[in-house]
Amino acid sequence: MSRDAWDPERYGAFSAERGRPFAELAARVRVKDPRRVVDLGCGDGRLTATLAERWPAARVQGVDSSPAMVEAARRVPGIDVVLADLAAWRPAAPVDVIVSNAALHWVPGHLDLFEHWVGALNPGGVFAFQVPGNFGAPSHTLLRATAEAHGVALDWPSVAEPAAYLAALTALGCAADVWETTYLQVLKGDDAVLAWMRGTALRPVLAALEDPTDFLADYRTRLRGSYPPTEHGTVFPFRRIFAVARRS
Numbered sequence: 715m716s717r718d719a720w721d722p723e724r725y726g727a728f729s730a731e732r733g734r735p736f737a738e739l740a741a742r743v744r745v746k747d748p749r750r751v752v753d754l755g756c757g758d759g760r761l762t763a764t765l766a767e768r769w770p771a772a773r774v775q776g777v778d779s780s781p782a783m784v785e786a787a788r789r790v791p792g793i794d795v796v797l798a799d800l801a802a803w804r805p806a807a808p809v810d811v812i813v814s815n816a817a818l819h820w821v822p823g824h825l826d827l828f829e830h831w832v833g834a835l836n837p838g839g840v841f842a843f844q845v846p847g848n849f850g851a852p853s854h855t856l857l858r859a860t861a862e863a864h865g866v867a868l869d870w871p872s873v874a875e876p877a878a879y880l881a882a883l884t885a886l887g888c889a890a891d892v893w894e895t896t897y898l899q900v901l902k903g904d905d906a907v908l909a910w911m912r913g914t915a916l917r918p919v920l921a922a923l924e925d926p927t928d929f930l931a932d933y934r935t936r937l938r939g940s941y942p943p944t945e946h947g948t949v950f951p952f953r954r955i956f957a958v959a960r961r962s
């Protein structure tokens with residue numbers, strides 16, 4: 715993404731839905747009294763702050779490459795925030811917990827970076843992350859097809875399947891717990907899936923278009939065919955992949 719494609723306000727529109735996997739991931743990070751905690755791809759820092767609340771004696775640091783997100787996160791009390799690309803970032807000192815929520819799929823070749831992050835952990839330290847597992851869902855396949863129809867060719871985010879994460883983490887000598895969950899989100903409002911996608915995967919496409927009007931109209935029409943509203947809202951299956959790895 716050449717321009718800053720992140721908008722903290724729009725990303726925060728579904729903060730309850732987006733926060734739930736983070737809470738469920740963090741609940742399985744069992745480290746007593748960590749001194750240094752890092753959140754990779756911390757975004758606006760709202761979820762990073764929950765780590766500082768949980769471990770008030772720890773130094774909690776967020777890392778993110780979006781200037782807009784970093785600016786928002788620097789207003790959050792109790793955390794330090796660094797502007798850096800995860801592909802190049804390395805901790806200055808060993809850490810006890812590394813968390814990453816909904817970010818690693820934006821980092822090409824992120825599996826190859828695990829050795830650096832696991833290698834930065836103190837013995838008994840934990841590397842825990844959560845990534846989307848829904849790139850094969852209509853929301854994403856239609857996004858690609860519509861973008862291509864409007865002349866936008868991008869590097870799309872990518873994730874591995876759970877078994878590949880388990881293999882990579884155990885190969886690094888970790889005790890790893892990997893699982894997946896599909897949340898059936900019931901989104902309120904008109905064109906709710908479009909509104910959801912505007913906060914994340916749609917960002918680079920909009921950033922690449924001079925005038926996104928026709929693209930958005932086309933994508934909206936396609937989404938309506940796959941996600942018809944019900945009397946309770948629009949059902950949006952939301953598959954996520956989780957991993958918690960402890961360094962021995």
Ligand SMILES: C[S@@+](CC[C@H](N)C(=O)[O-])C[C@H]1O[C@@H](n2cnc3c(N)ncnc32)[C@H](O)[C@@H]1O
Nearest residue numbers: 755756757778779780783799800815816817820
């Ligand atoms: C979907 S947001 C998630 C933010 C936060 N973790 C949360 O769950 O609310 C993804 C974040 O990853 C960051 N990001 C994407 N690629 C990155 C990279 N290569 N280096 C650092 N941060 C990156 C983005 O700037 C964005 O803030």
